[in-house]
Amino acid sequence: MFCPIPSRLRTADRTLVQGTFKQVEAIAETAAELFYNCLFELEPKIKPLFKGDMKEQGRKLMGTLKIAVKGLDDLGNLVPVVEKLGRDHAGFGVVTAHYATVADALLWTLEQGLGNDYTDDVRDAWSSVYFLLAETMIAAAEG
Numbered sequence: 001m002f003c004p005i006p007s008r009l010r011t012a013d014r015t016l017v018q019g020t021f022k023q024v025e026a027i028a029e030t031a032a033e034l035f036y037n038c039l040f041e042l043e044p045k046i047k048p049l050f051k052g053d054m055k056e057q058g059r060k061l062m063g064t065l066k067i068a069v070k071g072l073d074d075l076g077n078l079v080p081v082v083e084k085l086g087r088d089h090a091g092f093g094v095v096t097a098h099y100a101t102v103a104d105a106l107l108w109t110l111e112q113g114l115g116n117d118y119t120d121d122v123r124d125a126w127s128s129v130y131f132l133l134a135e136t137m138i139a140a141a142e143g
Helices: 011-025 028-042 044-048 054-069 074-091 096-117 120-142
Strands: none
Touching: 011 028, 011 054, 011 096, 011 120, 028 044, 028 054, 028 096, 054 074, 074 120, 096 120
C-alpha cells in the first residue's frame, strides 16, 4: 500500500485545515457551488465528467471533504478510503492532470469562503494536505 500521508503530514497543517473546514462547512452549499463553477471555468473539459444533479454532487463533495478532514486524525483508516476514492475517480475519467485544476478551484473556493481568515498559512496547510491526499489517490488509480 502506498501511504505518503503519515510521514509528511504536519500537525500544524492538520490543525489549520480542520479548524478552517468548520467555517467552510457552515456554508457548504455555497462553497460547493463556488467550487464547481470555478472548476468548470478553469477546465471546461471536466464538466462532462459530472452527470446528474450538481446540488447532490456538491453535497457529496462536502461529505467527502468532511470525511477526509476528520480522517486526518486517524490516518490508518483514512488511507484506504482515499485510495478507493482515487480508483473510483479514475473510473469516472479523472486523470492526473485534473488534480492540479481541482487544487486551484479548491484554494480559490477557500479564499472566497474564509475571507480574511484565508491566510498564507491556511493556504499552505490546505495545499500540503490536498496534495498528499491527491498523491495517494493518483498512486492508487495507477496501481
